[in-house]
Amino acid sequence: MTEISRRKFVGLSASVLAASRVPSFAQAAAADQRPVGFAAVGLGTISGIFTRACSTSQTAKITGLVTGHPDTKGKQFAERCNVPDSSVYTYETFDHIRDNKEIEAVYIGLPNSMHCEYTIRAAQAGKHVLCEKPMAISSAECKRMIDACKSANVKLMIAYRIHYDPVHLQAQELIRSGAIGQIEAFEGGYGFNAGPNQWRLNRKLAGGGALVDVGIYPMNEARWLTGEEPVSFTAIPTTRDRTSGRFAEVEQTLDFTIKFPSGIVGTFGCSYGADMPGFLRIHGDRGSLQLSPAFDYTGAHLTSIGGRQRIDVPPQGESGFQFKLEAEHFANCVRTNTDPKTPGEEGLKDLVALEAIYKAAGTPMA
Amino acid sequence: MTEISRRKFVGLSASVLAASRVPSFAQAAAADQRPVGFAAVGLGTISGIFTRACSTSQTAKITGLVTGHPDTKGKQFAERCNVPDSSVYTYETFDHIRDNKEIEAVYIGLPNSMHCEYTIRAAQAGKHVLCEKPMAISSAECKRMIDACKSANVKLMIAYRIHYDPVHLQAQELIRSGAIGQIEAFEGGYGFNAGPNQWRLNRKLAGGGALVDVGIYPMNEARWLTGEEPVSFTAIPTTRDRTSGRFAEVEQTLDFTIKFPSGIVGTFGCSYGADMPGFLRIHGDRGSLQLSPAFDYTGAHLTSIGGRQRIDVPPQGESGFQFKLEAEHFANCVRTNTDPKTPGEEGLKDLVALEAIYKAAGTPMA
Numbered sequence: 001m002t003e004i005s006r007r008k009f010v011g012l013s014a015s016v017l018a019a020s021r022v023p024s025f026a027q028a029a030a031a032d033q034r035p036v037g038f039a040a041v042g043l044g045t046i047s048g049i050f051t052r053a054c055s056t057s058q059t060a061k062i063t064g065l066v067t068g069h070p071d072t073k074g075k076q077f078a079e080r081c082n083v084p085d086s087s088v089y090t091y092e093t094f095d096h097i098r099d100n101k102e103i104e105a106v107y108i109g110l111p112n113s114m115h116c117e118y119t120i121r122a123a124q125a126g127k128h129v130l131c132e133k134p135m136a137i138s139s140a141e142c143k144r145m146i147d148a149c150k151s152a153n154v155k156l157m158i159a160y161r162i163h164y165d166p167v168h169l170q171a172q173e174l175i176r177s178g179a180i181g182q183i184e185a186f187e188g189g190y191g192f193n194a195g196p197n198q199w200r201l202n203r204k205l206a207g208g209g210a211l212v213d214v215g216i217y218p219m220n221e222a223r224w225l226t227g228e229e230p231v232s233f234t235a236i237p238t239t240r241d242r243t244s245g246r247f248a249e250v251e252q253t254l255d256f257t258i259k260f261p262s263g264i265v266g267t268f269g270c271s272y273g274a275d276m277p278g279f280l281r282i283h284g285d286r287g288s289l290q291l292s293p294a295f296d297y298t299g300a301h302l303t304s305i306g307g308r309q310r311i312d313v314p315p316q317g318e319s320g321f322q323f324k325l326e327a328e329h330f331a332n333c334v335r336t337n338t339d340p341k342t343p344g345e346e347g348l349k350d351l352v353a354l355e356a357i358y359k360a361a362g363t364p365m366a
Numbered sequence: 367m368t369e370i371s372r373r374k375f376v377g378l379s380a381s382v383l384a385a386s387r388v389p390s391f392a393q394a395a396a397a398d399q400r401p402v403g404f405a406a407v408g409l410g411t412i413s414g415i416f417t418r419a420c421s422t423s424q425t426a427k428i429t430g431l432v433t434g435h436p437d438t439k440g441k442q443f444a445e446r447c448n449v450p451d452s453s454v455y456t457y458e459t460f461d462h463i464r465d466n467k468e469i470e471a472v473y474i475g476l477p478n479s480m481h482c483e484y485t486i487r488a489a490q491a492g493k494h495v496l497c498e499k500p501m502a503i504s505s506a507e508c509k510r511m512i513d514a515c516k517s518a519n520v521k522l523m524i525a526y527r528i529h530y531d532p533v534h535l536q537a538q539e540l541i542r543s544g545a546i547g548q549i550e551a552f553e554g555g556y557g558f559n560a561g562p563n564q565w566r567l568n569r570k571l572a573g574g575g576a577l578v579d580v581g582i583y584p585m586n587e588a589r590w591l592t593g594e595e596p597v598s599f600t601a602i603p604t605t606r607d608r609t610s611g612r613f614a615e616v617e618q619t620l621d622f623t624i625k626f627p628s629g630i631v632g633t634f635g636c637s638y639g640a641d642m643p644g645f646l647r648i649h650g651d652r653g654s655l656q657l658s659p660a661f662d663y664t665g666a667h668l669t670s671i672g673g674r675q676r677i678d679v680p681p682q683g684e685s686g687f688q689f690k691l692e693a694e695h696f697a698n699c700v701r702t703n704t705d706p707k708t709p710g711e712e713g714l715k716d717l718v719a720l721e722a723i724y725k726a727a728g729t730p731m732a
Contacts, residue, residue, distance in 0.1 A: 182606070184606065184618075184619055184637060184639050184640035185555075185557075185604075185619050185621065185635050185637055185640060185642070186635075187553055187554075187555045187621075187633070187634075187635045187645075188553075189551075189553045189633075189647065191551075191649070193651060232602055234600030234601065234602055234623060234726075235600065235623070236598055236600055236623045236624075236625045236631050238551075238625060238629040238630070238631045239629065240548070240550065240628065240629040240630070241651075252550075253550055253551050253631055254631075255551065255623040255625075255631045255632065255633035256623070256633070257600060257601070257602045257621040257622070257623060257633065258602075259602045259604060259621075262606065263604040263605065263606040264604070264606070265602050265604045265619055265620075265621045265635070266621065267553070267555075267621035267622070267623065267633045267634060267635045268553075268633060269551050269552075269553045269631070269633045269649075271550060271551055271649065273550050273651055274550035274551060274649035274650060274651055274654065275649070275653065275654060275672050275673055276551070276647075276649050276654060276672075277654060277671045277672035279553075279647070281555065281642075281645070283557070283635075283637065283640035283641070283642050284640060285559060285607075285639055285640055287641065288640065288641060288642060288643060292671075293672075305643045305658075306641050306642075306643035306659075307641055360600075
């Protein structure tokens with residue numbers, strides 16, 4: 001019987017955290033010690049969380065803002081983030097960030113369909129790019145984003161916050177150490193009851209429905225934990241609410257299965273029509289782990305299920321923790337000229353899989 | 367906030383239990399008050415559990431045994447169940463149960479491929495039949511079993527023990543009462559790491575692999591809770607263990623999705639290659655429920671997940687509880703000449719779905 005207590009976990013997670021930051025600021029003696037300045041592009045909910053996360057960081061700092069509403073949201077964010085008026089841009093003046101030396105990187109928290117354009121424009125302005133998931137609304141766009149950042153010699157990272165969460169990193173570490181033997185199968189899901197009149201429900205802006213927004217989480221984590229790319233896909237979409245008008249353009253709920261080259265399989269659900277608390281069950285031939293809750297901004301909880309092992313890695317950290325960790329990871333990459341753990345190529349692989357799932361569902365992406 | 371405490375549950379479950387027994391022995395004043403005598407057919411693990419469950423019942427009693435090993439297993443069971451030597455039969459002498467008035471019903475705990483033959487022979491011997499799941503290895507066999515029991519005017523029940531478990535009945539009651547609104551989607555799974563050299567791994571005897579044996583649980587419960595029959599299916603089978611020889615004939619692991627006419631979807635996993643603790647997540651547009659553990663013989667635990675409601679229906683009852691409840695339900699049906707809640711038609715519907723899932727997987731049932 002193996003018990004991973006909170007105390008033991010603290011030690012393990014320290015090494016896990018250190019690994020996610022290599023080389024650290026301290027280690028990179030020659031590196032510039034200033035915090036990396038980010039412009040937040042698009043001031044919606046998620047940029048609110050990102051900017052709050054940076055406000056407690058020593059290495060990532062908000063130094064610019066881009067918004068269509070400079071006089072309202074722009075002012076509010078500027079005041080809170082201590083950003084001067086001269087560093088608040090609109091989408092029309094966006095390209096002028098090129099001349100702002102305080103802005104070294106952008107955080108793209110825009111609707112999915114705008115990720116590609118603003119990543120490319122940021123790269124052309126010489127800024128590093130941290131872009132929200134899904135990376136874009138097609139794999140073709142992802143490729144253009146990767147090419148543009150390479151050409152401009154700037155770094156591109158996709159904001160897969162889960163990859164920076166110490167509880168999820170602990171799951172990865174346990175699996176690598178053989179705690180559940182060889183992975184056999186996954187089950188997972190994530191969803192929420194989406195209110196009307198938001199860009200998520202507009203196909204042109206979102207690229208898809210629940211799958212691209214929340215179904216991506218368990219699928220991405222299965223890809224991450226196996227280190228493989230799925231090769232077979234099935235999917236069943238469903239839209240039950242025909243009265244509210246919410247689902248005229250995107251799917252409400254979608255169940256899908258994937259299979260990896262080694263034979264590992266996964267079965268997942270996602271929804272905009274039901275509050276589906278995020279979870280992931282990971283089955284190996286020697287045991288099973290569960291992340292539940294799994295995909296919220298905080299509170300990820302890892303436990304063993306069944307079997308003789310007892311593993312319990314309790315939720316860690318404060319609100320916005322994942323956002324701070326991902327911002328600091330990218331800041332480290334910028335300062336030390338190293339590659340992010342979740343580069344554009346990671347986002348591209350998800351889009352390739354999402355396209356395959358929609359194709360299997362009979363509702364190809366636009 | 368709704369809290370269903372243990373105390374409140376006790377009240378609710380009493381009504382649930384009462385419902386499962388209508389009309390009760392007490393109510394059926396005119397009915398014969400003797401316990402119903404069962405012959406257990408096939409003395410494997412599951413008959414061991416069934417016969418032990420009956421040993422504590424006032425209404426179901428083991429009065430006969432059928433085995434290929436009368437001198438070993440037959441003797442052991444006979445002694446424990448207090449069955450006279452004259453009521454121990456072999457498969458050759460099986461049909462003589464016709465002349466044994468102490469045997470009113472049979473419990474069929476044989477390998478799946480033998481369910482059809484022994485159900486029909488029991489019916490022709492004038493005995494009521496309680497048959498384990500899966501009902502048979504094809505829907506055609508199920509139809510023959512139903513017809514044979516109708517012709518012989520005997521009752522046929524499939525041993526869906528979950529339908530008699532008070533915690534699962536409570537889930538059904540809560541859903542019916544609107545506790546989670548309209549059902550939107552399910553996720554579920556069940557599996558175990560199957561040892562070598564057992565009939566489950568022989569396609570001729572089992573009819574299929576993990577799906578027919580354990581994957582049937584979450585699917586059957588989704589059918590039960592929705593009251594609908596699935597109309598769309600996808601499936602991905604996988605066999606990773608190519609060295610032990612266990613999976614030469616049946617699938618090791620299978621992930622599948624189903625869709626009901628109303629648009630409700632479900633995504634499920636099952637395995638013989640990993641210990642997959644049984645679970646079922648039920649999402650409605652107003653909340654979610656989870657059964658975990660879900661499908662073991664005891665210990666089913668129902669909770670709300672996420673949302674503002676707090677529901678916690680703790681595990682109930684002693685070992686073999688479900689088996690005792692299902693035996694007593696069938697005994698009641700026999701005594702009061704009423705129809706079982708899980709008749710042959712219920713087993714047939716599962717076989718129709720299993721056939722569709724294997725077809726979607728590209729590995730049709732024999």
